[in-house]
Structures are given as C-alpha cells and as structure tokens.
Amino acid sequence: MGKITKLEDIVSLCKRRGFIFQSSEIYGGLASCYDYGPLGVELKNNVKKAWWKAVVQMRDDIVGLDCSILMHPLVWKASGHTDKFADLIAECKKCNVRTRVDHLKERVEEAAEEHTKHVSIESAMARAEDLSNKVCPNCGTVGKFTEPMPFKLMFETQMGANVDDSMTLYIRPETAQGIFANFRNVLDTTRVKIPFGIAQIGKSFRNEVTTKAFIFRTREFEQAELEFFCEQGTDEKWYEHWRRARFKWYTDLGLKKENLRFREHEANELAHYAKACVDIEYRFPFGSGDWQELEGIANRTDYDLRQHQRGMRTVNKWYENNRDLTNIELADEAGDFEKGPLSYFNDEQKKRYIPYVIEPSAGIDRSALAFLVDAYDEEMVRGEQRNLLRFHTAIAPIKVGVFPLVKRDGMPEIARNIYDDLKRYFNCFYDEKGAVGRRYRRQDEAGTPFCVTVDGQTIKDNTVTVRDRDSMDQVRVSTDKLVSHLREKLDL
Ligand code: GAP
Numbered sequence: 001m002g003k004i005t006k007l008e009d010i011v012s013l014c015k016r017r018g019f020i021f022q023s024s025e026i027y028g029g030l031a032s033c034y035d036y037g038p039l040g041v042e043l044k045n046n047v048k049k050a051w052w053k054a055v056v057q058m059r060d061d062i063v064g065l066d067c068s069i070l071m072h073p074l075v076w077k078a079s080g081h082t083d084k085f086a087d088l089i090a091e092c093k094k095c096n097v098r099t100r101v102d103h104l105k106e107r108v109e110e111a112a113e114e115h116t117k118h119v120s121i122e123s124a125m126a127r128a129e130d131l132s133n134k135v136c137p138n139c140g141t142v143g144k145f146t147e148p149m150p151f152k153l154m155f156e157t158q159m160g161a162n163v164d165d166s167m168t169l170y171i172r173p174e175t176a177q178g179i180f181a182n183f184r185n186v187l188d189t190t191r192v193k194i195p196f197g198i199a200q201i202g203k204s205f206r207n208e209v210t211t212k213a214f215i216f217r218t219r220e221f222e223q224a225e226l227e228f229f230c231e232q233g234t235d236e237k238w239y240e241h242w243r244r245a246r247f248k249w250y251t252d253l254g255l256k257k258e259n260l261r262f263r264e265h266e267a268n269e270l271a272h273y274a275k276a277c278v279d280i281e282y283r284f285p286f287g288s289g290d291w292q293e294l295e296g297i298a299n300r301t302d303y304d305l306r307q308h309q310r311g312m313r314t315v316n317k318w319y320e321n322n323r324d325l326t327n328i329e330l331a332d333e334a335g336d337f338e339k340g341p342l343s344y345f346n347d348e349q350k351k352r353y354i355p356y357v358i359e360p361s362a363g364i365d366r367s368a369l370a371f372l373v374d375a376y377d378e379e380m381v382r383g384e385q386r387n388l389l390r391f392h393t394a395i396a397p398i399k400v401g402v403f404p405l406v407k408r409d410g411m412p413e414i415a416r417n418i419y420d421d422l423k424r425y426f427n428c429f430y431d432e433k434g435a436v437g438r439r440y441r442r443q444d445e446a447g448t449p450f451c452v453t454v455d456g457q458t459i460k461d462n463t464v465t466v467r468d469r470d471s472m473d474q475v476r477v478s479t480d481k482l483v484s485h486l487r488e489k490l491d492l
Contacts, residue, residue, distance in 0.1 A: 005376045007286045010369070011214055013376070013387070017446060019043065020215060032211030032218045039446055040368075042397030042427060044222075047367050048201050050394050051224045054249050055199050055360075062197035062226065063190055067178025069171060069203060074318055076154065076170045077325050078311030079177050079304060084272050086152045087118055087209050090145035092136035100209045101148050104134035118153065118271070153206045155219075167323040171205040176359060178202075179227045180304045183342055194344055194355055195238065197228035201364065213286045215365040222364035227357050229344070232302065235356040239276060239299050246295060246360045247280055250367075254392035255374050259283040261291065273303040282370045294370055295362040302354040305342040306333065309354075312341065371395050375447060381472070389447030390470055393490045399426035400486060401443040405455040407432050415454040418464065418479065422452070425483060426492060444469055450486060 014020040018037035022029040036044050056064045076082045088101040132143040154173050160166030172178070179198045186198055201224045211217050230238045243262065251257055265277040277298040281291045313331035321328055338354060345352045375389040393399065402419040404411035412432055419430040429448065431439045436453060443451050451467045458464055463476040466485065477485045 005285050005373050007213060007284075007373075009378075010285075010372050010376060013389075013445065014040065014214075014372070019372070032208065033220055034215050034218060034365075039397045043371070043391075043395065044364060044368050046395050046397065047364055047371065048222075048224065050253055051249070051362065051364070051367075052199070052201065054245075054252075055197075055224070055226055059197075061192075061195060062199055062228075063186060063192060065179060065182055065186070065198050065200045066202065067175065067182060067200060069205075070157075070159065070169050071172060071178060071181065073167065073169055073323075073325055074311045074314060075177050075181055075308070077314070077328065078307040078330060079180075080272050080307065081154055081170070081173060081177075082325060085118065085154055085173060086150035088148045089151045089209050090131055090148045092139060092141055093144040093146060094141040095136060095139040097136065097138040098151070098209060099137055101131070103137070103210055104131065104145075105137070107133050107135050107142050151207075151209055153208065155205050155207055168325075173206045174204050174361070175200045175202045175223045175225045176227060176361065177304070179225065180308050180342075183229070183305060183308075187344065194346065195228065195230040195234065197226050199224070199226045201225075213284065215369050216284065216286070216292065218365065221366075224362045224364055224367075226360050227300075227304075228359070229355040229357055231346075231353065232356045235275075235299055235301070235358060238358045239297065242297050242358050242360045243278055246297060246362070250280065250282075250294070250370070253371070253395055254390070255282070255370060259370075259374060260294075263291070263293075271298065273298070273300050275299040275301050282366075282373075284370070285373060294366055295360060297358070297360045300357040300359050302356050304357060305354050306337075309333075309337065309340040309342045386441060386444060388444035388469060391447035391449070393449050393492070396447045396449050397427065398429045398443070398446055398448040399450065399490055399492070400428045401439065401448050401451040402428055402430050403436055403439050403451060403453045404432050405436055405453055409456070410459060411454045414458055415452075418452060418454065418482065422483065422486065425487065426490060440467065440472075450489065452482065452486075 017039055019040035021035045021037055023033035023035050024030045052064070056062050089098045090101050090104070091098045131145045134145065135142050155171040157169050157171060158166055159169045179200055182198070186192060201222065203220060204223050205220050208217055208219055211219060228238055228242065247260065247262070250260055259282055261281050263279045263281050270277055277296055279293040280295045282294040283290045284292045310330040310333065314328065318325070318328055339352050343352050343354050371391065372389065375391045377388050377390055379386050400422055402415050402422065404415040415432070416430065419428055422428045429443070440451055449469050453465045453467065455465065462479045464479060464482065465474045466477050467474045
C-alpha cells in the first residue's frame with residue numbers, strides 16, 4: 001500500500017487488461033476519443049449504477065429521465081450556450097498551435113494549478129490582458145501570441161434531407177438542458193412536489209481546445225447530472241446538502257478522503273448561470289498541480305427555467321427567420337412571466353413561482369478514472385510483484401472468479417455448475433487455464449474481490465475456498481451457503 005500511482009501505470013493496465021482502448025486504434029487512433037473494453041464497460045456501468053442508486057433509487061424526491069442528444073436549437077440559444085459557451089484561445093505565432101488562454105503559464109511560474117472548468121469569456125478576457133510573459137506549451141516560445149479570440153465549444157450538425165427543411169443543430173454539451181426542457185412534462189405526469197430533483201446520465205460532446213490525460217478531458221464523455229428544484233430562500237440549504245451528499249458518495253465507494261477536497265469558485269470564475277459553485281476535486285496523478293475537478297455543484301438559481309420561458313416565446317420568430325438562430329434575440333420577460341408555463345404552483349401555499357435549481361454535475365469517465373487511480377496498488381508477495389485494483393465491491397467489474405484447482409477429477413464440472421449458479425446473481429468469470437496462483441493474480445489485476453476454488457476437498461465435503469483479494473485470506477464455505485455468503489460480502 002502507499003505507492004504513488006502514475007498515470008502511465010493506469011494507461012498501461014487499462015490497455016493490457018481491456019479496460020480502455022484508443023478509439024479507432026486500427027486506423028491510427030482518433031485523438032481524445034476512447035473505447036471501453038470488456039472490463040471497462042463493466043466498470044463504467046457500475047459507476048453509473050452506483051450514481052443512479054444513490055441519487056434516484058434510494059431517494060423519494062428524485063425521478064430519472066433519458067433525453068435525446070439532439071434538441072431544438074433554441075434550447076441552446078436560451079441556455080446561453082450558442083453565445084457564451086466558448087473558450088478564449090490564443091495562437092502561438094511561431095508554431096501556430098492554439099491554447100486556452102487560462103491554461104497558459106508564466107515563464108517563471110511554479111507549477112500553477114490549472115482549473116479545468118470553462119470560465120466565462122468575460123473573466124477569461126479580464127485575466128488574459130497580458131500574454132507577454134506566457135509560454136507556448138507546444139514550442140516553448142515566450143510572449144508571441146495572437147490576440148485572444150473566442151473558440152466555440154459546441155459541435156454543430158445538420159438535420160433534414162431537403163434544403164428547405166434542413167437546419168443547424170448542436171450536439172449537446174451537457175445533459176442538464178434536456179432536464180429543464182422536460183420540467184413541465186415531469187410536473188404534469190408525476191406527483192413530484194418541490195423540493196424534488198430530476199436526474200439523467202448521458203453522453204455530452206465538447207470540441208475541447210486542449211484535451212488531456214487519458215479519459216480525463218475528452219471531446220465525447222458521459223455526465224451524470226441532477227437538477228434539484230427548490231424554492232428561492234431554501235437554495236442555500238440544498239446547496240449545502242448536495243455538497244455533503246456528493247462528497248460522501250465518493251468516499252462511500254472507496255475513494256480515499258485525503259485524495260478529495262472542495263474548491264469554492266471565486267466570483268469572477270463563476271459560469272454565467274451560477275450564483276455559487278464548488279468543485280469536488282480529486283488528486284489525479286498528472287497535471288501541474290494534481291488537484292483536478294471531478295464534479296461541480298452549482299446554484300443555478302432560476303436562470304435556466306426563466307431562459308427557457310423566453311425561448312418558448314421566441315419560437316415563432318425563429319420560424320420567421322427560416323429556422324435560423326442568426327440575429328435572433330430571445331423574447332423578454334414581459335407580462336405575467338412569473339406565472340408562465342415553467343412556473344410551479346404550490347397547492348398548500350397557493351403560490352406560483354419559478355423554482356431555483358441546485359445542480360450536482362459529475363463526469364462518469366472522470367469518476368471511473370479516479371476509481372481506477374485510487375484502487376491501483378502494487379505490492380511484493382513472496383518475492384513477486386502483485387498488481388491489484390482494490391475496487392469497492394460495487395465498482396468491481398467482475399465480482400467473483402470461479403476456478404477448478406486442476407483440470408481433472410471432476411473439478412471443472414463442479415466449478416462450472418457453481419459458476420452457472422453464481423452468474424445469476426453477480427458478474428462472474430470462469431477460468432481453468434494455467435496455475436491457480438496465476439489465475440488469482442489475473443483477477444487481482446482486474447479488481448475481482450473474491451475467487452472461489454474447487455479443490456480435492458470439495459469432492460469429499462462439498463466445500464470450496466473463497467479467497468479475498470485484499471488480504472489473500474482463504475476461508476472454506478459449504479457450496480449450499482456460497483450464494484448467501486458472497487451476497488453478504490458483496491452487499492448485493
Ligand atoms: N451542467 C453543468 C456542467 O456541464 P461542467 O463543469 O462543464 O458543468 C460537469 O461539467 C462535469 O462533467 C465535470 O465536473 C466533469 O466531471 C465532466 N466533464 C466536463 N467536461 C468534460 C470533458 N471534456 N471530458 C470529460 N469529462 C468532462
């Protein structure tokens with residue numbers, strides 16, 4: 001225990017054991033896109049399941065949703081993304097490589113921490129005034145940059161086959177807006193009452209200027225977002241609640257407390273929609289300061305629902321403009337705006353209002369990377385190095401490995417029967433190849449918490465050994481109690 005994990009160790013393990021591959025590798029790869037292999041997809045599914053269990057299943061006040069990735073273009077006008085979702089970049093005049101201005105480092109600056117959230121263009125502008133001492137991360141040239149310019153982060157695509165019915169769409173850069181757009185639908189079809197939340201897990205896409213560190217920042221990624229609707233005045237209480245709840249989720253799933261921290265946002269780095277924001281940061285083994293954002297928790301106020309009410313009032317104008325957003329201004333908040341279609345009516349108080357929103361927004365890929373990094377360990381056992389992933393049982397891709405000690409004396413048949421029985425409950429792996437010690441090591445490296453071995457004694461007394469990954473201790477368990485024994489140990 002206690003070894004400092006390097007990103008190279010994780011990348012190499014992921015490739016070797018089929019957790020994560022470079023996308024389109026047979027064609028030379030596609031930058032910043034990754035594929036999850038057989039172990040990786042189980043890991044990622046388990047992260048999503050654990051999030052859904054904590055955020056939706058275990059709570060009475062949250063419902064789920066799965067929205068389409070392509071949405072009406074006005075959604076992104078209303079949310080502010082078409083106008084404001086951009087990074088400020090500068091191009092090095094020597095090598096022509098473009099870098100995010102907030103990622104440029106001073107010539108003499110000590111490894112400053114790089115914050116990964118997209119800061120508002122205004123605050124980036126304010127901080128970018130002087131690039132004369134900044135270093136190009138590609139060629140090392142100092143102070144030779146073009147004027148900073150905004151670079152739009154949303155991917156665009158075209159929908160429709162005919163010239164007169166086709167339009168430009170955006171590939172969603174966050175899942176949150178699908179939730180806001182369905183706020184009314186959920187209110188009308190369920191019995192939710194404020195305070196309540198709507199949760200969603202799904203893919204998002206951003207044309208990031210700088211991608212980095214394996215699956216940490218990619219152009220296609222998965223988010224797990226909760227929009228928690230509450231009455232103004234209770235928003236600060238719920239903000240506190242979600243900060244605590246989300247931090248605990250990571251530690252409950254095994255991330256070491258010393259590798260996690262909160263980082264409050266300064267007023268000048270808040271996104272355009274936020275009244276307050278805090279990041280849960282993880283000490284990743286890369287970058288200039290190691291601490292990097294894992295999840296953001298923001299108080300989005302009533303900004304989004306208000307904006308979508310304005311967007312709804314803009315639809316006719318958009319049609320008149322040939323379904324084009326160019327030069328379109330959102331309708332204003334005239335009239336009975338507070339009582340509009342995205343307001344909420346409190347029956348008991350006989351009061352109508354547009355709710356506030358607290359948003360915990362997590363990255364599934366980033367969480368998967370943090371779970372991998374935190375679980376990775378190497379130790380010497382009887383003169384040999386043992387590599388292992390000390391995953392929490394809920395996260396482990398394979399829960400139980402099943403082996404016959406040798407391939408004779410009826411052991412494979414018994415082991416197969418046990419495997420067929422266990423796989424109804426857990427994801428299991430059957431292996432009869434090579435020395436049993438090697439098979440244990442392979443499962444250790446995959447993070448499998450338990451291995452069941454059928455041996456000579458099984459034939460005599462119907463017991464098997466159950467080996468614990470972390471302690472390597474073995475206990476004998478009767479085959480008829482094996483399912484209940486493992487269910488208890490795995491908490492499944
Ligand atoms: N709806 C709010 C929102 O999207 P964000 O801070 O931009 O906020 C939330 O993103 C989370 O999504 C981040 O904390 C991170 O875990 C994940 N994320 C954002 N951009 C990412 C990228 N390019 N690659 C991987 N994960 C990303």
